[in-house]
Amino acid sequence: MLITLVEAVDLALARALREDENVVVLGEDVGRNGGVFRATVGLREQFGPRRVLDTPLAENLIAGISVGMAAQGLRPVAEIQFFGFIYAALEHLISHAARLRNRTRGRLTCPLTVRVPFGGGIHAPEHHSESTEALLAHIPGLKVVAVSSPRTAYGLLLAAIRDPDPVIVLEPERLYRSVKEEVTDNGEALPLGRCLTWREGRDVTLVSWGAMVQDCLNAAAELERGGISCEVIDVASLRPLDMATILDSVAATGRCVIVHEACRSGGFGAEIAARIAESGLELIAPLRRVAAPDVIVPYLKLEPLYLPDTADVIAAVRAVMEDA
Amino acid sequence: MLITLVEAVDLALARALREDENVVVLGEDVGRNGGVFRATVGLREQFGPRRVLDTPLAENLIAGISVGMAAQGLRPVAEIQFFGFIYAALEHLISHAARLRNRTRGRLTCPLTVRVPFGGGIHAPEHHSESTEALLAHIPGLKVVAVSSPRTAYGLLLAAIRDPDPVIVLEPERLYRSVKEEVTDNGEALPLGRCLTWREGRDVTLVSWGAMVQDCLNAAAELERGGISCEVIDVASLRPLDMATILDSVAATGRCVIVHEACRSGGFGAEIAARIAESGLELIAPLRRVAAPDVIVPYLKLEPLYLPDTADVIAAVRAVMEDA
C-alpha cells in the first residue's frame, strides 16, 4: 500500500505488537492520543492498555523504566516525543541501557527500542527540531539508526525491535507526511549495520541519513541533468557503521560529500570523514561536509536559512567537481 | 610554587572567589569536605557558606540552578563530581545554559563554569572514568576546555570563570596528583580558543588534550631518541577550536596523529580529522587516531588495556612514518 512514513511506523509497531507478546509501546501521549505525530494511532485500541502505555510526563523515567522492563525480557518500544527532549533520558540510555549486558556479562540484557522524531523543517517551536544524533552515535553499546522513507522506517524499526540490544531509531519529522511509498506489510526487516545505496553514480559519493537523503536524491537528479553522476548512500545505521560500502564507493568515485542536518562540528559526519581520511584513499578532491552551521537551531522565522538543503548539496558537489 | 593540578584548581578558585564577589562555587561535597578530589579544600572556610555551597545530590539540579544563578549575574562554578554523572545535567547545559543568551537576544546571559573530573587511570569504580567530552563539544553555545597540567588548569579555569558564557572545564583525574609544576598565583588567565604547542617538531604533529598530552610528550621524548621529531599540540580548547594552529603544524610536518582517551568513533578527534581532510592539505601519510576502543570503559582489572598510552602513541607515530 502507498503510505506515509508515519503510517509505516504505525504499521511496523502493529506488526511487532502482533508477532511478539513481549513488545510494549510506551511514551507520552502514545495511547489515547495515538501520538502527537499520530505514529501510534489505533494501537491502544487494537492491543489494549497493557501493551500501549501512556506514561507520566518524564523522559528520564521513560528511559529508566524501559531498562527495567527490558531486563525482564520485555521489548519496550519507547517514544521520546521530540529529539530535543531526549537529553533528560541520556543518563539511562548511556549509563544503563548501553551497559546492562556488558555489566552483567550477559546475564541481563536490554532489548530496548527508542523512537525519536528528529530534525527540523516543520515550523515547530523551540527544541522541536534538534538533530544531535552524534551524542548517541558515540556511545558504545548503543545502536543508532536513522530512517529516510516509509520503507526504511518499516524495515529498520522492525529490525530495531527484534534486535536483542538497545537501538535508537531516528525518524525525520519533515518526512513524516511529505513522502509516500509503496510498503508491503510482510514483516521483513532491513538489516541493521548496512548502508543502503539508493542511486549509483560515477563522479561523487553522497553520504547522508535521515531527511537529507531526500535532498541528496533531489540533488543527484538535478546534477545528472548537468552531466554529473552521483552515488547516493543512505547510511541508515550510524552505529554500527558500514564503512566498507562508503569506502568502496569513494574509492570508485574519488570524491565524497557528506551531508547531514545536524550542525557541522562534532556531527557524525566528522566520523565518516575521519575514517575516509584514515583509509588512505587518494581522493580527486578533498571531501566536503554539508551541514547546518554551528549555531542553535533558530526559531521558525530563520530556520529555512539554517537548514541545509538541496541547493547546498548541489553547490558542494559542484565545488568538489571543480576542486580537483 | 610547585603544586599539583588539583592544587592549581583550588588556587584558581580561591583567586576567582577573591577577585569577583559574584563567583560562587557549588556542588556535591565541595564545601565541608573540600571536594572528593580535594579541589575545593579550604574555600568554604575562607569564603564562607554563602560563596561555597554544598548542594543536595542532584546533578540535574546543580546545572539547573546554576543557569538561574547565572541569569542573575552570579558566576557559578559548579562541580560535577565525575564526568560519568554529567548526563543528568545535560538537558540544562544543552537546552538552557548554551541557549539563554541566544534565546533572549542577549537580554539574559549565562556566565557559568562547570568543572568536571574526567578520564580514567585512577582505579576508580564504574562510571568514574568516562571521557565523553565529544557530547559537549558538539553543542553550539558551549565552550569546552580540557586542562593538561597544573599551569593550564590554573590559567584556563580562570579564563573560564571570567568568560561571559558557559564553559565546561575538563580536569583529567589521573593527572590531579601525578604531576607537579611551578605555578604563580598572578591571576593571569590563558586564552580560551587557542591551542598550546608544548613541543616543536618536524616530522609528525601530535594533537591531543587532557591526560593524553602527557603521553604525547613522553612519546615525543622517546621518539626523539630514535630520530623522529614530533610537534606536540595541546588542543586545550575543544570549542572554540583553534584549527589554524593545527593546520599550520600539519602543513609543515605532513603527518598527523590525533590522540584522545575517549573511545574512537564519534570522539572529538573525528572533528579534527575531518577538518584536516577538508583542508585539502597534502599529507605524506594518512592521519591516524590513537583512542580507546569503541567499548564501555572496563572496570579496573581490564582498564589498563583499554586506556590508550604512550606506547600506543609511539606505535602510531612509527606507523605514520612508515606509511609514506
Added chain:
Amino acid sequence: MTFVRDTAIDLPVHCLLDADGQLAPHTPAAGRDPALWRRAYAHMRLVRRFDERIYQLQRTGRLGTYASCLGQEALSTAIGLAMQADDVLAPYYRDQAAQLLRGVRMVEILRYWGGDERGSDFAGPREDLPDCVPIATQIPHAAGIATAIKLRQQKRAVLATIGDGGTSRGDFYEALNLAGVWHLPLVVVINNNQWAISVPLSAQTACRTLAQKAMAAGIPGVRVDGNDVLAMHAVVGEALARARAGKGPTLIEAITYRLCDHTTADDMSRYADAAQRDAAQGREPLRRLRALLEREAGWSEEDEAALQRGQGEVIEAAIAEYLATPAAPPTDMFDYLFAELPEELLEQRAALVEKREQTSSAPTAPAPSGRGGE
C-alpha cells in the same frame, strides 16, 4: 498489627468567589475592593480576546504553533497582579496574562509565538525568564534565581509556573526540595488544568492533590480554585510576601480546566470527554467575576462594550506592529551565541550571508504550520 498505612492528608481548596459570582464571607479586605475586580476583569477580558486573535493568526499561517490559555486567565492574572516589579517571573507557556501585567508587550508575545527570538528580549521585565518549552526545567532556574536573591540578601521573590503534567518530572521535585532546604524565596504555582496534552491527571499521578507534593520538600502546599482570581490573588500574594520576608517557599496548586486544545497542533476531541469540558465551562473565570461586578459594582453592558472596544484597538495595533516587524538579519543566529563570536565561526557566518544573498527569495515568514506534533 499493620505498619503500612495510607498517609493521605486532606487539603482544602481555597475559594472566595464561587462559580456563581458569590463572594465568600471570609474574603479578606483586599479581595473586596471593586477596583481590584475591575482591574482583574479588564485584564482577563483582554487576554481572552488577545488569545482568540492569536489563534486566528495561527490558523491563517501568520504565526507558529500556539498554546492558548483559554479558561486559565484568572490564575495568571492573579500572579501578574500579586507580583512586584522587582520580583522575577519564571513562566511556562500559558502565562500570557501575567507576562502582560509585568510589562511584556503584546508584540513581543506575538513575535515569540511567531518564531522570532526577539520576542523574548522583553523591553519591560528584564530579569524575567522567557517562556520555557522543556517541561519543568524552569523550576530549577527559578530556584537558582531565588538562590542569587537569597545570597545577596535582597527582599525579592521568584514565582515559577508549571502544568500538572510537569509535576511528574524530576526537575520539579529536585528544585522544590532545594527551595525547602535552602529556604529560598520561591513560589511555585501549578496550573492544574487536568490535562498534559492527552494524559489526564488520573494517569499522571495517584496523588489526590498536587499541593501535597510539597510535603516531599518539607514546605507548605496550598490548594486554590485557579479560576477564582480573588482567591488566587490572596494566596499568591501571601506566598510572595512570605518569600520576600524570608519565610521560605510555597507550592500552590491552582485548579483550572484547559478549555482549549493543548495547542493549535492538537485536537482535544480525540481524547477528551465533551461533557467534562462543558461542565468545566460553568466554572470558567470571566463569567463569575463579571457576575460579581454586575451585582456589586454596577458593571453595565455599556461598560463592557467600551472595555471591549478599547481593548480591540490595543490588540489590533499590536498585531499590526507584529505583522510589520522587519525580518531579523539571519546573522542574528550567530551574533547572540556568545558575547564575542569565536574566530572559528566567522567563516560559517560569512557563508550564511552569501547563501542569504543567493536565495533572497527564501521565505522568512513562516509557511503555514502543518501538523507540527503537539
Added chain:
Amino acid sequence: MTFVRDTAIDLPVHCLLDADGQLAPHTPAAGRDPALWRRAYAHMRLVRRFDERIYQLQRTGRLGTYASCLGQEALSTAIGLAMQADDVLAPYYRDQAAQLLRGVRMVEILRYWGGDERGSDFAGPREDLPDCVPIATQIPHAAGIATAIKLRQQKRAVLATIGDGGTSRGDFYEALNLAGVWHLPLVVVINNNQWAISVPLSAQTACRTLAQKAMAAGIPGVRVDGNDVLAMHAVVGEALARARAGKGPTLIEAITYRLCDHTTADDMSRYADAAQRDAAQGREPLRRLRALLEREAGWSEEDEAALQRGQGEVIEAAIAEYLATPAAPPTDMFDYLFAELPEELLEQRAALVEKREQTSSAPTAPAPSGRGGE
C-alpha cells in the same frame, strides 16, 4: 486569615527491639521466633566480618574502592530475609547483606569490588540487578521491573534500596510517582544513614522525615528503626506481601547511621562530629540483637565463638577463591557489548589482542588505589 500553612505530618518510627535489646510488647509472632533472631544475628555477624576483611583487602591493594555497610547490616539483612526467591532486588551499593541472603556468592561480591564485571554475573538470583553506581537510577529500573511483573500478572514484588542522599534526585520521585499511578508491586527502602558522603541529612532536605516523600506519589510512607532487624523484617515483609497481593507500592525510611567512612576513598573525620558517631554506636544493630539472644534464647560465649569460627572459614575460602580468580580475557570488553559483535569492531578487537600480546607484562591486577575520589 492566612492561607499558607505548614502541612507537616508526624510519622512514628516503628521499633520492636530497642537499643538495649528489649522486645516491644506489640511485637508480632514472627518477630518473637528465636530461630529468626539466630538467623538474623548469624547473618549480620557474617556480613560485618566479611565487610572488615574486604576493607583490609582494599587497604592492601587487592581490591578497588569499597563502600562498607558497617552499622547498617540490619536493614539489608531484614530485606534479604523478607524477600522471596522470585522477588527481584534492585540494590544500591551497601546491600551486601541482602545480596548474600539472596544467593549472591561472596566471591562474586569480591570480584565486583575488585573491578571485575564477572562479579555481577550472579550464579544465584539471575533476575536481581547488579549494584547501581549512579545514585537513584536503580529506582526507575525497579519500577520498570515491577511494570513487567504487573503487565504479566505475576505475584512477585520488586524491592529497591537507596540512600538518603539519593532521595534528592529526580529519579526517585519520578519512579515513586509512577509506582503510585500504575499501582506497581514495588517497595523502596531508604537507608537513611544520615550522610551522603559529607553532606548531612539536614543539608539534603528540609523534610523532617524521608517517609513523607511518599506523599508526593500518593503512596504509603513508613518509618522504621533500620538498626532493629525485627521491626525492619516486619515492615518490609508486610510491604512486600502487599505488593505481591496487588495492593501497590510502599516507601520505607529505615533510620540508621553510617558508622564508617563513605568508602575507602573517604575520610569521615574531615566533616563529621565524632561525638555524634559515638552516640550512634550505641544504637548499632548487632549488640542489641545479641543482648536479646543472650537473655531470651540462651546464646552463650561458646555459641558466639563457634559461629565466628565457622564464618571465618567461609570468608577466607571465598577470599582465596577471589585471589585465585583467573584474569578475564581482555576481549571480554568486546564480547559482552552486544549479542553479536558488529563487524565494525572486529578490527579493534584484533588490535586489542595484539596489544595484549605485546604487553603481556601489563598489570591486570589492580594497582593500589590512590585517592580515587569518593
